[in-house]
Amino acid sequence: MPLVHSEMIEESSTLLLWKLTETETELRGNLGNAYNPEELSAVSHPQKLREWLASRLLIKIIAERFGINYIGTYKDEHGKAFLIDNDSHISITHTFDFVAVAINPPAAVGIDMEKMDAKLQRTSKKYLSQPEFEHAGDEMALLCMYWCAKEALYKLYGKKKISFRDSIYIEPFDKDAVSLKGRLTDTETVVEANITVRWFDHHCLAIAL
Template identity: 75%
Template sequence: MPLVHSELIGETCTLLLWKLTETEVELREMLGKSYISQELDAISHPQKVREWLASRLLIKTLAEQFGIAYVGLHKDEHGKAFLIDNDSHISITHTFDFVAVALNPFAAVGIDMEKCDEKLQRTSSKYLSVPEFEHAANEIDTLCMYWCAKEALYKLYGKKKISFKDSIRISHFEKSDELLEGRLTDETLIVTSKIYVRWFDRHCLAISL
């Protein structure tokens, strides 16, 4: 798993991005049996198995950089992942080619990565508000930024049943922007976020803080 990118995001969040090149057997050997949970047994697709193993290996690597003894993850009722026996906040994303993890010791974090793909054009009306839809103008890079930014903010909030179209808004931006502003509304609660954007080989990566 060659390290592609490492960066301090904001003042306290660390990002690691790895290229996924190993086989399932290699990843299992690298991670070790003691870190493989029953969650993996429910995954049948070979590529998804590789992504799961790689993401746990990367979390273990990042946690150890902070002096955290990695003993595994647990998920709450919304499916949000947390380190066992440590209060640091983490977020995970993986695609066919990449695995990325963000760790923030002090506050929630959300991360998402997506490859520019035509499916974002086919489904854009489902996740964009009318002004966002008009701004994107069906341009795939812009759509990818919108999707990743919304998904990252959704993962930072960590609760289900939030409408990307109606409840998460991203302020107007230019394609060259590396810092976006996001706003999530859940009934009377409002969550605002700075969202950092990075590009790697036609993949958009967004980190919500």
């Protein structure tokens, strides 16, 4: 797994991005027994299995950088991942080509990565409010940034049944922006976040803190 990018985000969160090149056998060998068998048993698709193994291997690597004894992850009732026996916050994202992990010891973090694709244009009215839709138009880079920013904020919050269109708002930005502002509203809860954006080989990566 060649390291593509490593960065400290806002002095507390660390991001690692790897290119996914290994076979399932190689990933299993490198990961060893440092995983939750219950989680692994729920994954059957070959590509999804590679992505899952790669993401856990990357969590292991980033945890060791922080002196954490990594023994696996578990998911809560909303599907949000946590470290077993450690309170540091993590977030995971993977695509066909990349896997990325962010760790933020003091507070929640959300991360997402998406490749620019025409489906973002076809479905934009489902995840953008009217002002966001008018701002983005059919500009692929803006649509990809909106989606990743909203997904990252959604994963930071960590609860299901949140409407991307109606409950998550991203302030207007241009396609060269590297820092966005987002707000998630859920009943009486409001979560505001700074969202850092990076681009890698036509993939947008967003980290919400």
